[in-house]
Amino acid sequence: MRFNNFDFVRTSKYFYTFSIILTIAGLIFLAAFGLNYGVDFRSGSNVDITTSKPMTEEQLLPVINEIGVEEEPVIVPGAERTNIRFSDVLTETQDAALKAGILKLDETASFEVNTVDPEMAKELGRNAIYAVLLSCVGIIIYVSIRFEWRFALAAIVALLHDAFVVISVFSILRLEVDITFIIAILTIIGYSINDTIVIFDRIRENLRFAKIKKYTDLVELVNKSVAQTFKRSIYTALSVLIAAFLMLVMGGDSIRMFSLAIVIGLAVGMYSSIFIASPLWLVLKGKNIAKPSAPQPSKTEV
Incomplete structure (x- = not known):
């Protein structure tokens, strides 16, 4: 043409x-x-979870409620990879409790946690x-x-x-x-x-x-x-x-x-x-x- x-x-x-x-x-x-x-431009913790089986929001909510966060996080479930975004920075205790609770659901789960403080x-x-x-x-x-x-x-x-x-x-x-x-x-x-x-x-x-x-x-x-x-x-x-x-x-x-x-x-x-x-x-x-x-x-x- x-x-x-x-x-x-x-x-x-x-x-x-x-x-x-x-x-x-x-x-x-x-x-x-x-x-x-995203978490890069605001304070909070972003947790990526790789699992051997799909996880639903209903499975994750009880685990999240037990660690004691003030605001409910945003959960994006996936077939093998699930993302949880917290508006607050997780403490070491909360981070350990979250991983322990998810490992009970899937023993092969692996975690990638990115934390950004306000400054x-x-x-x-x-x-x-x-x-x-x-x-x-x-x-x-x-x-x-x-x-x-x-x-x-x-x-x-x-x-x-x-x-x-x-x-x-x-x-x-x-x-x-x-x-x-x-x-x-x-x-x-x-x-x-x-x-x-x-x-x-x-x-x-x-x-x-x-x-x-x-x-x-x-x-x-x-x-x-x-x-x-x-x-x-x-x-x-x-x-x-x-x-x-x-x-x-x-x-x-x-x-x-x-x-x-x-x-x-x-x-x-x-x-x-x-x-x-x-x-x-x-x-x-x-x-x-x-x-x-x-x-x-x-x-x-x-």
Whole structure:
């Protein structure tokens, strides 16, 4: 299929509308409910139990009630792996009592206990925000030096769009956010900027030899540049997306949220580089070029 005559700039308005709606919904859910933080970003204990037979919530509740926790934990039973998340940090006595009670149900059970105290949870949260912000600042500096500030601004808006869409989906669906989620966000930012740079580089090359006299010439240049890199962008994104999707379907529970974030981010980044970043650069660049004025009604002689 050839895309030489496809109007990417005009089509971008539909993607802008979709992104705006999703962003607004994400902001509403974030303001009302926030994110469903995992144990990495809030104090508490997370217990992963590997058993030789399935365990039900009804079996585990009596054991949990005996150890004396203030708030009822979140129990996620599984065929061979069960997760129990406590909002409070378990003491050594409670930890030993929990393991002893579960071993009575299954002698072959093994445990993995992760505990985060309040100060560590706050520090992890701050470091995660700093990591994302510093990566964005580095990208702005890099793109500004290699290209110009309009490319940098368009690229960073597209990157923040990709990251925020993933955050919005996790907030709306109440999916758990842990440290692997932050790794996924940074991975998405790195992949998305790579795809965006390829398109921007083609725009810059075509701009060197183009004679831009009016706004429609600039629109034609952006459409031409995107068309020249479209297949490369789609094929590269699909190859990575398929691998990430297989990792989501066939991977373990420990990387499921990471894989899901990667899949969503790659899908969003695939269209943002084409339909968000490039048209946004066009808007910024087009302010210096006179747009075609509306036709004036002809004067009739009396």
